[in-house]
Amino acid sequence: MLRQHLTIEEYTKEIGEAVSARLSTSLPAAWEVPDTLRQAMEYSLMAGGKRLRPLLVVAAAEALGGNREAALSVACAVEMIHTYSLIHDDLPALDNDDFRRGKPTNHKVFGEAMAILAGDGLLTHAFYSVVQASREYGVPATAALSIVEELSRYAGPGGMVGGQVADMQGEQGVTDLNQLRYIHAHKTGDLIVFSAKAGGHLAAGSPEQLEALERYGRALGQAFQIQDDILDLIGDESKLGKKTQSDVKQQKVTYPYFIGIEASRSEVDRLTREAKEAVQDGKVPNPQRLVEIADMLLRRDH
């Protein structure tokens, strides 16, 4: 079957499987790393999940005619960052979650100390995976360095880590809608923006193309997070793999809390349109998969 004839669900599955295959060979070799550390890193990395960020890296690269193989290495990097953030987020000192994706969280299986170190290991190794894209798949050093720069910025203290801090402080009762938008933009949004832009860098995108991908990622990330808030309120527990209304129980304020479910749904629709328009203005040669991803996220029930 020709690639362009795959439905978006088939395309997503194909990329997800390619990412999982690449991830399983992207950790350091067993002889290089203490056994338990490798097991702890692998446990969370291979626990599944949507692989949305890797999908965006590959789809954005391909939207500009870029190479899938190089994109898969950067896709692994972003999934390592996402996974480490979940491991640390689940720790007793933070969200104190016992389950993630229907499985016991990392620290419940390996202990707190190992979970902290497995997170540190994944975070550090993510940068190694970016360099591998350059070494093994011919990504120019300048492009790889731009990806390192953006990964450290979007995932760092001014990005994802900052969003995590704001979220934690929000639980202590200082949240208003602007604060919630800050949390969404950084805790979840930044890594989604990074993923789209990294695909652009890999395909040697122009500044205009990178800016289009950034706007796409920004709107998509917001839509995704509000949709998550909605699903968390109304979703079916078994599909989500975590307890619904857990945010309510933890006093975590969400988008529907501020503006209601229906207005939240309209906001998701609006942001989805905004994301699609960002890549459909002619600057991105093959935006179809990016558009389909936005629509697919709108349709999801988990």
Add this chain to the structure above:
Amino acid sequence: MLRQHLTIEEYTKEIGEAVSARLSTSLPAAWEVPDTLRQAMEYSLMAGGKRLRPLLVVAAAEALGGNREAALSVACAVEMIHTYSLIHDDLPALDNDDFRRGKPTNHKVFGEAMAILAGDGLLTHAFYSVVQASREYGVPATAALSIVEELSRYAGPGGMVGGQVADMQGEQGVTDLNQLRYIHAHKTGDLIVFSAKAGGHLAAGSPEQLEALERYGRALGQAFQIQDDILDLIGDESKLGKKTQSDVKQQKVTYPYFIGIEASRSEVDRLTREAKEAVQDGKVPNPQRLVEIADMLLRRDH
């Protein structure tokens, strides 16, 4: 006063001050990062310490005729990595230390959750500092990418994080001398090796020069760690800024535990000679500071 007339103590002080100055401007701007997160990162980063690793980056770069300004950005990166490792190491789930360098540890001041996130922030931002060396001081992208690659390798699961895991498992009673050597080589040694080699990359060192710096760093790192074990047994509490014999109390096995104090001292002497010889075989044009650093570490009493 001409730079070459500085004593090694003066040179160390000069670099230490330059590193502290650069560090204080190298964190993200206040408006980019939640206040408390920035304070937590800064608290540990500016808490002093020997600044040994930054000194090695600069001295190794200068030994090959490299530029000090670019070296200072990479020196900041390695100090961020070192600092994050101390913050996470001190956490209750790991060493559970209340004091570090005579001050309350990060989690005692900011709480466990913030300490975990401040560590994550410093680790991530270290890679940004490497890119800055390229952006602001003209380090070629290929050299900067090699530094990113080595930083992720030496600080990652096969390096420092792996050493930390082995150390933690050692406390549970599985240590022999080989295991202790593994812990030393990775937990402490790898970042010291990285520092020397990064200086070499910054100065566009040849493969032979990089190999000489690697051997220097490897021997120096081992000597440094054994010396630390000795000082921890016999040193003066106020000079070390932490309780001596704390390792003994925690059942942490050390070099003197296996081979005695005198044999440990001989080993430090031998490794110091090995380090000096590595850079004195003619391949490194100006090895003097590197040699003096090795001698200075041998003389230290804290």
